[in-house]
Amino acid sequence: MVCPVNTKAPNLYPTLPAQPDAEMIERYREDGYLAFEQVLTPAEIKEASEGINLLVRKFAFNDELTEPVTRSQHAENLKNGRGMLFKSRKSDFHFQVEGGYEATPDKLDELADNIRKFQSYTTELAIYDYLANKHPRLQALLRGVLGEGCKLYSSMALCKPAAIGSEKPWHQDLAYFEVNRLDGICGVWIALDRAIVANGCMHVIPGGHRAGPRRHVWTKVDCEITTEEVNPADAVAIELPPGGLMIFDGLLPHETPPNTSDLRRRALQFHYQSAATKVAPREEYRKLFAGPDELFRGCDYSAIPKAKAS
Numbered sequence: 001m002v003c004p005v006n007t008k009a010p011n012l013y014p015t016l017p018a019q020p021d022a023e024m025i026e027r028y029r030e031d032g033y034l035a036f037e038q039v040l041t042p043a044e045i046k047e048a049s050e051g052i053n054l055l056v057r058k059f060a061f062n063d064e065l066t067e068p069v070t071r072s073q074h075a076e077n078l079k080n081g082r083g084m085l086f087k088s089r090k091s092d093f094h095f096q097v098e099g100g101y102e103a104t105p106d107k108l109d110e111l112a113d114n115i116r117k118f119q120s121y122t123t124e125l126a127i128y129d130y131l132a133n134k135h136p137r138l139q140a141l142l143r144g145v146l147g148e149g150c151k152l153y154s155s156m157a158l159c160k161p162a163a164i165g166s167e168k169p170w171h172q173d174l175a176y177f178e179v180n181r182l183d184g185i186c187g188v189w190i191a192l193d194r195a196i197v198a199n200g201c202m203h204v205i206p207g208g209h210r211a212g213p214r215r216h217v218w219t220k221v222d223c224e225i226t227t228e229e230v231n232p233a234d235a236v237a238i239e240l241p242p243g244g245l246m247i248f249d250g251l252l253p254h255e256t257p258p259n260t261s262d263l264r265r266r267a268l269q270f271h272y273q274s275a276a277t278k279v280a281p282r283e284e285y286r287k288l289f290a291g292p293d294e295l296f297r298g299c300d301y302s303a304i305p306k307a308k309a310s
């Protein structure tokens, strides 16, 4: 396997092998991420992309299938907390429209292009279940990274509509996940459209997971790592073609900039937990995701700012 020599260059491999080799796993441990250019087949990309439209057409403005949603406390005060929500009556599946887009029942395909977030969607369509839980090469990679017995923790798809897709600021996923250990979570991010800097591709701090939990605060946008604790000059952009995939450690600082282009950017995201990783009581988790001062450094939902974002 030929690896990039520049440690600042993305760990970008052409394809995902049937089994990851030891060098690849070593690189994952060192840098906190790996990226692969060609993983999904064109048919899988098509089916997964069309699934977004299918689910929007099925659920949006359908009172039989969706229920009114009570937002989490003060969520509307955050730029990334706005936008209409549709929540399934039967399952945890829900999706959020990009803030600022006026959704109407007569333009459901346009609405599908203006979704910000899909959550808990793997049970809704067979293609999502297959990609999350049965894709042989992805499953082999997950076993290499998290060990035998790892399983899906959550599913989320973040889409960045052309021109209005908002940023997801610097954060560590473990600042959100209330679990009993910090070494047993990884994220998998799959591009459905070409992801480049201009439409908001992934940016990571290579090796940044090794410094442990960083202090997160709520800004008017979202929950994010404080500016003293992340230096964007250390970041690398992971540009990927449709069907490309990135795997990253739950402690790796990452962000995606706003979509300022006319290319939409949709992506699937799955998170996995190792066999030893369990959902933990909140107090146990807060002690774990802490700094040397023993203070919790993650996203504290009781501390969302009360002032409305502009």
Ligand SMILES: O=C(O)CCC(=O)C(=O)O
Residues within 6 Å of the ligand: 156, 158, 159, 160, 168, 173, 200, 254, 255, 256, 267, 269
């Ligand atoms: O897909 C994106 O834009 C960002 C995804 C992400 O970082 C997250 O959901 O934690």
